[in-house]
Amino acid sequence: MISEKVYYQKNIPALGNLYLRPFNTQEDSIVIHDWVGREYAKFWGMQDYSLEKVRAEYEKLQKHGQVYLGFYQQRPAFLIEVYDPQLDSLSQHYRVEAGDVGMHILLAPPQTPIAQFSWHIFRFVMEFLFDEPQIKRVVVEPDARNEKIHRLNERAGFVYQKLIQLPHKLAHLAFCTRTQFFTAIQQENSMHNSVAHESPEHQAVLHLQPVLWSKINRSLIRKAISEFAHESIINPTLMGYEGVWGVYEIVADSPDAVYQFHAQRLCLNHWFIKEDSINKLVNQEQSLLDAPQFIIEFNRQLGIDPHKLPTYIEEISNTLYGSAYKHTKLGVSSDALVDADFQTIESAMMEGHPAFVANNGRVGFDGKDYFNFAPECAKKFKPVWLAVHTKKAHFACSEELDFNRLMLSELGEVQINEFRQQLINRNLKPEEYLFMPAHPWQWFNKLVTIFSADIAQQYLLFLGYAEDEYVAQQSIRTLYNVSHPERHYVKMSLSILNMGFMRGLSPYYMGGTPGINDWVGKLLAKDSYLQRNGFYMLRELASVGYRNPYYENLPVKETPYKKMLSALWRESPITIIKPKQRLMTMAALLHVDSEGVALLPKIIGASGLTTSAWLHRYLTAYLSPLIHCFYEHDLVFMPHGENLILVMENHVPVHAIIKDIAEEIAIMNEHLVLPEMVQRVQIAVPEEMKVLSIFIDVFDGFFRYLNQILVEHMDFPEQHFWKLVAQCIYTYQDQHPALEEKFKRYDFFMPEFAHSCLNRLQLVNNQQMISDLMEQADSLQFAGNLPNPIAQFKRLSSVNSATNEILSEA
Numbered sequence: 001m002i003s004e005k006v007y008y009q010k011n012i013p014a015l016g017n018l019y020l021r022p023f024n025t026q027e028d029s030i031v032i033h034d035w036v037g038r039e040y041a042k043f044w045g046m047q048d049y050s051l052e053k054v055r056a057e058y059e060k061l062q063k064h065g066q067v068y069l070g071f072y073q074q075r076p077a078f079l080i081e082v083y084d085p086q087l088d089s090l091s092q093h094y095r096v097e098a099g100d101v102g103m104h105i106l107l108a109p110p111q112t113p114i115a116q117f118s119w120h121i122f123r124f125v126m127e128f129l130f131d132e133p134q135i136k137r138v139v140v141e142p143d144a145r146n147e148k149i150h151r152l153n154e155r156a157g158f159v160y161q162k163l164i165q166l167p168h169k170l171a172h173l174a175f176c177t178r179t180q181f182f183t184a185i186q187q188e189n190s191m192h193n194s195v196a197h198e199s200p201e202h203q204a205v206l207h208l209q210p211v212l213w214s215k216i217n218r219s220l221i222r223k224a225i226s227e228f229a230h231e232s233i234i235n236p237t238l239m240g241y242e243g244v245w246g247v248y249e250i251v252a253d254s255p256d257a258v259y260q261f262h263a264q265r266l267c268l269n270h271w272f273i274k275e276d277s278i279n280k281l282v283n284q285e286q287s288l289l290d291a292p293q294f295i296i297e298f299n300r301q302l303g304i305d306p307h308k309l310p311t312y313i314e315e316i317s318n319t320l321y322g323s324a325y326k327h328t329k330l331g332v333s334s335d336a337l338v339d340a341d342f343q344t345i346e347s348a349m350m351e352g353h354p355a356f357v358a359n360n361g362r363v364g365f366d367g368k369d370y371f372n373f374a375p376e377c378a379k380k381f382k383p384v385w386l387a388v389h390t391k392k393a394h395f396a397c398s399e400e401l402d403f404n405r406l407m408l409s410e411l412g413e414v415q416i417n418e419f420r421q422q423l424i425n426r427n428l429k430p431e432e433y434l435f436m437p438a439h440p441w442q443w444f445n446k447l448v449t450i451f452s453a454d455i456a457q458q459y460l461l462f463l464g465y466a467e468d469e470y471v472a473q474q475s476i477r478t479l480y481n482v483s484h485p486e487r488h489y490v491k492m493s494l495s496i497l498n499m500g501f502m503r504g505l506s507p508y509y510m511g512g513t514p515g516i517n518d519w520v521g522k523l524l525a526k527d528s529y530l531q532r533n534g535f536y537m538l539r540e541l542a543s544v545g546y547r548n549p550y551y552e553n554l555p556v557k558e559t560p561y562k563k564m565l566s567a568l569w570r571e572s573p574i575t576i577i578k579p580k581q582r583l584m585t586m587a588a589l590l591h592v593d594s595e596g597v598a599l600l601p602k603i604i605g606a607s608g609l610t611t612s613a614w615l616h617r618y619l620t621a622y623l624s625p626l627i628h629c630f631y632e633h634d635l636v637f638m639p640h641g642e643n644l645i646l647v648m649e650n651h652v653p654v655h656a657i658i659k660d661i662a663e664e665i666a667i668m669n670e671h672l673v674l675p676e677m678v679q680r681v682q683i684a685v686p687e688e689m690k691v692l693s694i695f696i697d698v699f700d701g702f703f704r705y706l707n708q709i710l711v712e713h714m715d716f717p718e719q720h721f722w723k724l725v726a727q728c729i730y731t732y733q734d735q736h737p738a739l740e741e742k743f744k745r746y747d748f749f750m751p752e753f754a755h756s757c758l759n760r761l762q763l764v765n766n767q768q769m770i771s772d773l774m775e776q777a778d779s780l781q782f783a784g785n786l787p788n789p790i791a792q793f794k795r796l797s798s799v800n801s802a803t804n805e806i807l808s809e810a
Contacts, residue, residue, distance in 0.1 A: 504563025507545025
């Protein structure tokens with residue numbers, strides 16, 4: 001807590017002198033009683049208090065905390081309350097740490113407007129608090145409805161972690177460390193004036209600073225070398241050793257440019273590169289690291305079509321732009337994320353797809369679009385709502401739903417009636433139209449021009465915006481409802497180029513999506529193993545697809561122009577979790593913050609479990625149901641980090657939730673008799689390629705990176721990790737002896753497996769990686785075989801003894 005002071009004062013250049021003195025309960029309560037009774041102070045919660053009750057409240061508060069009255073121009077201007085969270089009900093909602101202090105601030109009634117007055121006061125109070133060396137972190141719990149204080153908190157560096165229910169309000173729990181606050185102030189000071197602070201032009205480039213630019217270029221080159229070497233696109237030469245590190249060299253297309261670095265070779269031909277060891281020589285002289293230049297220098301080895309190279313360079317540049325912002329974004333430290341809520345973690349992810357080098361291309365967004373719609377910016381926005389004529393649009397839904405019920409749950413009766421009235425006012429029949437959301441970017445950049453004929457002919461009408469606000473998810477075209485989290489996710493066409501695809505949605509695919517989800521949902525629901533495990537699929541319950549005849553009748557089969565206006569609604573995971581459970585994107589297990597601190601060790605540490613025990617729980621929740629679906633149902637998913645949500649209890653994974661179903665599942669049994677609507681996901685796959693759905697999508701696509709986190713940040717031997725993976729599979733197989741023939745046919749302990757490569761796909765065609773979604777296997781790019789990291793455990797004689805051995809070694 002703060003030591004006793006007579007006053008604290010400071011001269012603010014843009015304002016004048018501010019000072020504090022301890023609160024005098026008898027005299028100052030008269031002033032505060034006037035303040036708290038006014039409408040602007042409704043969030044203070046004392047509007048109906050008498051003067052005596054106000055006095056009593058502050059006498060009580062001063063027994064365990066401190067209260068100060070702040071003055072500006074010799075008049076009372078603000079009040080601050082300082083308290084120990086350990087003695088407050090707040091302690092029931094988070095683990096109080098030494099150096100934590102709680103703070104409330106109330107401004108005097110506004111009189112003569114003064115530019116940035118609230119901000120100057122807020123900054124003054126934070127500087128006052130951190131003037132005390134023992135204070136390490138300020139904790140606040142503002143009313144969830146108080147948007148003004150949220151803006152001040154975020155500007156000062158506070159990190160919003162989760163919503164909490166306090167006795168008198170629904171509140172956000174937020175934290176600000178000394179470092180976060182002074183980083184925020186440093187960023188403020190880099191802006192020349194308040195106009196620059198508000199300027200989109202300035203905001204668009206604020207994070208592009210020389211030192212940081214050098215850092216993120218080094219980081220992206222590290223990833224490029226690692227992934228391109230993993231896929232055998234480039235082949236580093238071993239020059240020697242320095243301790244446990246191999247010293248390697250790669251030579252560009254022109255031998256004048258040479259890159260040297262230290263690396264360890266991990267399982268699955270994974271290159272764990274020591275980032276600060278990367279050195280570039282041009283004509284034997286040291287040169288700056290530049291990621292776009294690296295691509296140009298190695299283009300012949302990468303095999304990029306010269307006509308597609310400019311677009312790939314643009315994607316690399318855009319990836320760097322986003323990375324720079326993520327590194328300057330306040331409050332995304334791994335420590336802060338341990339107890340953070342679902343959406344705070346979602347927007348804090350730094351890396352994007354772990355395999356793709358150009359993984360945040362987003363070609364089509366400008367600087368303002370980035371800050372409005374990129375998931376890491378976490379800006380709330382509203383979708384555009386459209387009316388689409390049933391002659392050109394089709395609605396599909398699950399068996400238990402219909403269009404009216406969906407609209408009622410998503411929009412409410414008042415908004416529906418307002419939209420219907422708009423149609424009536426135009427002499428149109430509401431029953432001939434469907435309502436659908438569209439991404440604002442899509443509306444302004446594509447629909448108003450490309451669909452102008454349909455707009456002119458009133459097949460497509462702009463209705464406006466509804467009340468609910470959303471934030472973009474990692475998949476960028478999927479939005480999460482922050483106004484009503486229990487309502488559905490909305491996924492919409494977004495015609496930007498990102499990671500090898502234009503991110504549209506096919507109206508034909510959307511037409512069959514709810515039916516496929518119904519069928520798969522029933523399959524999983526009646527599976528007793530999956531029910532015991534808790535594995536859950538977020539169903540895509542409804543969709544609207546709109547067809548533009550100009551493009552539908554073109555001879556070309558696949559074109560982004562056929563996928564410009566569709567939407568689907570997916571269940572919210574909020575509705576299926578229990579009290580004291582939390583949600584977390586599985587991508588968070590690979591998260592490393594801007595200071596190089598990994599999140600996974602922090603989570604495991606908070607759980608109280610050993611690393612081996614925690615990983616065992618994780619593998620049971622994630623890998624076991626995937627193995628079961630493969631063997632029992634010939635059903636495979638696309639289970640990468642962004643597509644999985646982990647249900648956490650006490651920082652331990654207890655269940656896994658899979659999403660993104662209709663476009664990313666497959667039933668690999670062409671002999672199975674399926675309903676017509678499901679046959680789209682039934683594919684013929686060569687027998688030897690079926691196991692790749694686990695080997696490539698899980699082992700190579702996620703475990704390879706998880707293994708490096710364990711090695712690099714936890715000193716956890718990779719042999720221990722892969723033993724745990726082997727044990728998980730053997731445990732499942734021992735529980736299902738009836739599937740023994742399949743275990744032999746599809747052997748997850750085979751010595752090696754074909755290496756299907758993602759970057760090779762993107763480098764071949766960075767604008768359409770898969771030419772035909774119905775025949776994806778034809779587009780795959782291979783690079784020899786990868787040694788199977790669990791093949792060495794094939795002869796484990798006893799699952800139980802293996803388990804004991806692993807746990808005892810960890």
